[in-house]
Amino acid sequence: MSLSEFCMPSLGADMDEGKLVEWRVGPGDAVKRGDLVAVVETSKAGVEIEVWEDGVVAELVAAPGDTVPVGGVLALLETETPAHPPGVPLPSAAPRPSAPGAEAPPADPAPSEETIKASPRARRRAEELGIDLASVNPTGPQRSVSFEDVERAAAQHPPGVPTAPAAESRPASRPQTLRQTIAAAMARSKREIPHYYLSLEADLTRPLAWLAEENARRAVAERLLPACLLLKAVALAAAEAPDMNGHFREGAFERAAAVHLGVAVSLRGGGLVAPALQKAEERTLGELMLGLRDLVNRTRQGRLRGAELTSPTITVTNLGEAGVDRVYGVIHPPQVAIVGCGRIREVARVVEGQVVAAPAVELTLAADHRVSDGLGGAKFLQRVATLLQHPEAL
Amino acid sequence: MTPSELRQTFLDALVHVAPDAEPDALDPDAPLRDQMDLDSMDLLNLVIRLNEVLGVEVPERDYPRLDSVSHAVAYLEGALSARG
Missing domain, CATH: 3.30.559.10 (Chloramphenicol acetyltransferase-like domain)
Known part of the structure; x- marks a missing residue:
């Protein structure tokens, strides 16, 4: 068994992101290739999206209401054959080409909220805890901030001294x-x-x-x-x-x-x-x-x-x-x-x-x-x- | 089924095919198409729905008789009593 990422699909060349509206499955559910497992709202329409592999839902990473970029992780599946890199932190020995000095905190100027890669769950947690994502050391896939990274950062922050809360841009209406x-x-x-x-x-x-x-x-x-x-x-x-x-x-x-x-x-x-x-x-x-x-x-x-x-x-x-x-x-x-x-x-x-x-x-x-x-x-x-x-x- | 029950059944069917309809705001004697933006697909869905809930088969030539709430209720009353 291995973990595989179920990601936000591209539903047209003009789609950059989608909003997760509803999960049709939960952790532990077996899914088959082609099953309609979630409803996503794009700028065009509500769309039922299907999974591309057989497996068992290990974790729902995104929650209803989350806006996830195309390619962003929605859920983790346990599958028989490894098809995609698993959505867990890579072993530290694995090369991360785009991340020189990955262990060091990001250099100034800090990247803006928009450009920081983070799983929706990590974003939510960071918001709850009042953690600035730019201050978190990313260890997730493609140098994205994972849920665990946020938790680690929260543990390092002295309680009661939250960093600036993440600015939440109001999504435009449908x-x-x-x-x-x-x-x-x-x-x-x-x-x-x-x-x-x-x-x-x-x-x-x-x-x-x-x-x-x-x-x-x-x-x-x-x-x-x-x-x-x-x-x-x-x-x-x-x-x-x-x-x-x-x-x-x-x-x-x-x-x-x-x-x-x-x-x-x-x-x-x-x-x-x-x-x-x-x-x-x-x-x-x-x-x-x-x-x-x-x-x-x-x-x-x-x-x-x-x-x-x-x-x-x-x-x-x-x-x-x-x-x-x-x-x-x-x-x-x-x-x-x-x-x-x-x-x-x-x-x-x-x-x-x-x-x-x-x-x-x-x-x-x-x-x-x-x-x-x-x-x-x-x-x-x-x-x-x-x-x-x-x-x-x- | 009393006329007021039948009226409610018809309005429920309307809301079923056009969920954003506001049945209370409808003028019962004015054309539905003008008030609700119904197209032929909606009309077909309405006839299918009426068939499901009332068992009445409205033939195509009678579609114009469903053009307002009052006309539709009168038509359906007739169809139900003809069936006995």
Whole structure:
């Protein structure tokens, strides 16, 4: 057996830290790889995080309410095979490259609170005891201050002479940090991605007639929304298109093997998050609908899974319910395309020389000119509309 | 089930699908969509919830009859009594 660290995962390139909201496990609990063991709040959303190893929880290092940097230790696990360096002080013989004279107290000027590495438990203890973390001799991993270091420092301090209490910066509220996250991603998108825009009015006569019949047959809990047809059509078209589904990273487009379809979900308190319906192209309409309901509910409850936030390969944004005719989308980097959906409305349509009223929806595509051209985008959007005309095959 | 119990059941279902809803603040005769920002997913969740707690299956063509608290309660009353 050996001890292994369970650390704060990175749930996106824009994430620096996360706040631990809840533990689902306690010391002594056996966990399996993939178990959802904790809930973490990022600037975007509440996310359920999973463990990556089998083992037994040895110690919960972070407590609910703690803000932990990406890579910071959340818990220690006893595992069969040593996968990570254990979160206990290294033997003194072990080299600590970044810590010359590690045994000596830090030289002046003392590093600020912000730059001192410490486990959340150590930070809390230091605060309780009124110990300045900068005055503690760090012996933890990567020269971080461990809980034991704080205790040792406290024992050395004469009681009743506390050092300056650690300044606790008030964390910004969720809507505020979410707005900042959206602003950063969208500013980067508009700065880096040469968008082009296409639009197409898709006739919904057949799809909606099929849907009404289908829903009359289905049990209440299995009914489909029109959005479901659109999501599946986009997923299938994206799987076929060479240059719509994937990520643009370091100057090159990597086409994704599966379609992890991002769905823009507005939050009740404002802002939006676009988590992924994983492998949407492989799901039946019923599965997609259940997945969509589950995803929307969990997004609004702050119970997303890490992969759902990081994996989208293309996104759909549906603003039809907000009453607009069409959406000019902003691509979420590193994705290269976003499909917009306006409201379903009756339009005057010319069929065989006659004007008839027919339901229709305006679909838009914003795509990345570094990766595709208007012609490719047009084919993709046409394909979505064509697939919609055969709902029974979706 | 009395009309006031049915009304409470409906409001509970609303809160179930939109936890931030304030049922006491709702005008029973005004459109729900305007007061609550309900989208079609919320409406579907509401119908599913009503099915769970009341056993009533609201067909899609009747969704417009759930557009306000008063209309919904009247509709559900009718559906329950038709079932006997």
